[in-house]
Amino acid sequence: MDQPSYSAANVASSSECTRDQLPSMFLHRQQSIENRNLLFNQSFHQLQQHDNQLSQSTEALHVGYEDIDQKPDLAKISKESVIQPADSNTPKQQFVPCKVCGDRASGFHYGVTSCEGCKGFFRRSIQKQIEYRCLRDGKCMVIRLNRNRCQYCRFKKCLAVGMSRDSVRYGRVPKRSKSVDDPFGGSSDLYPDDSAAESRHLALYDIILNISQAHHAHCAVTEDKIKLLQRKHSTLMQRISIPSSQVNFTDEQLETQKLSMWSCLAHSITPAVNRVVEFAKRVPS
Amino acid sequence: MDQPSYSAANVASSSECTRDQLPSMFLHRQQSIENRNLLFNQSFHQLQQHDNQLSQSTEALHVGYEDIDQKPDLAKISKESVIQPADSNTPKQQFVPCKVCGDRASGFHYGVTSCEGCKGFFRRSIQKQIEYRCLRDGKCMVIRLNRNRCQYCRFKKCLAVGMSRDSVRYGRVPKRSKSVDDPFGGSSDLYPDDSAAESRHLALYDIILNISQAHHAHCAVTEDKIKLLQRKHSTLMQRISIPSSQVNFTDEQLETQKLSMWSCLAHSITPAVNRVVEFAKRVPS
DNA sequence: AAAGCAGGTCACGAGGTCAG
């Protein structure tokens, strides 16, 4: 696939993305999850396109996880890697998500409610005229935890949500354009939810993370193993194809073979089933 | 103290020991061992209060403790066996241990306070998707001096303490999350010790390692061998039980048999004694 | 003034490097 590139108003030099830009979460469940949450409306369309790409690149996500009997406990996960945008000293402060990455927004930057990170990233991008490149298909998901893995897609998202030098709003925000739901006075059509939406938003990330971790911990389908399987399969087929023409089994033999094969299959598939069960047990209910 | 090299080859060949050095060696070393264990244990008690990491890997550490239980003296440890952190020119700098190996941490890498070594190792591991294998039981202790001996267990420990691409923290550390005790602003498990205690901490790790290694290198009682022994024993008993009723030995025959059995026993036990000697020689003095 | 954002600052850490 050709690699999309950006030459915005000011773009010239090239910068290399790190090759580990895979979004480390979101599997097939993401759609239903997204549907439930209004906060992600803006990117719903984009997410739908991601589904393909994500499911086929799943194996790359398992780097470092195979053969490790990792037992992530939920308490630790929620402590360590769940977003904690709300500082403990300002419980009163409302959470407003960045339109680019979903982190806590710090204000209305370049025309978009965004976080300090995305603001700085966008500023740097338009200042230094950097041309980013996506090493994949240019559809990387941009969320807080992986926003730094693909600069191209982050910048693309910035533009998509409307960041621009021209959208800069100077000075004080007019009083009446402020609202409870959008303290930064951006366009008022996006977040019709009350404050409960914020907690749902956070909970969502929590769930996403949990599922991702559970998957990592128990999915044994790695690239290596797939290749190995393919090799095994082809050699097996070769071996079988030759004698198959000259061999005649009796019905009894066939029956016996069927039984033995079934037993063999059952034996082989048991671990996989166990893994699925383990995975299911990890999904928060 | 220089690093003792315990390569696999070294361990394998180390059971050779000339017989004549046996007795004096043994007695002398035995004393040393006891003294060291005195120091060793109290410090461990103190460590448990301050160091989460140690208690977290208690299981592994027990290997080193099992045969050892005595009374303490703190001053002595810091006096005679302190091992300095890598840099001796910055005495003012506070010591913060790597959560993986206990070496001096260089920062908050992949979500965990860790040293340069573990950081680089983890990066390499997740980049190249290397699949490690443990040559033992997958419970190797991972501490500074032996962290390079088992990649599998080192990586496992990395994951266990929470290293992950998703836990990466970019940018400057928020001011309010910094504290005197935890310069890296990581999670809330702090190390309220002064630097002297940290040096002791480091020294302890090395001592633990030495003893454990010495034990591992010369203890022949592995799980495998125990099982083998049990099998041998039961078959032997079966074989014996049958003829024992119908056989009558003369006194002379019995005497001869006693002698031969004693000789056999002596022959069998010699390697064990040698191993004890070798173990004693490895204990730092 | 007061509020609020663009841009600058620079502590940090990811990733690369390369002797050992």
Next chain:
DNA sequence: CTGACCTCGTGACCTGCTTT
């Protein structure tokens, strides 16, 4: 392969300007 060292992108704060 390891890890001490280096480079540079990141983002939490800060400063100064613009608009009410």
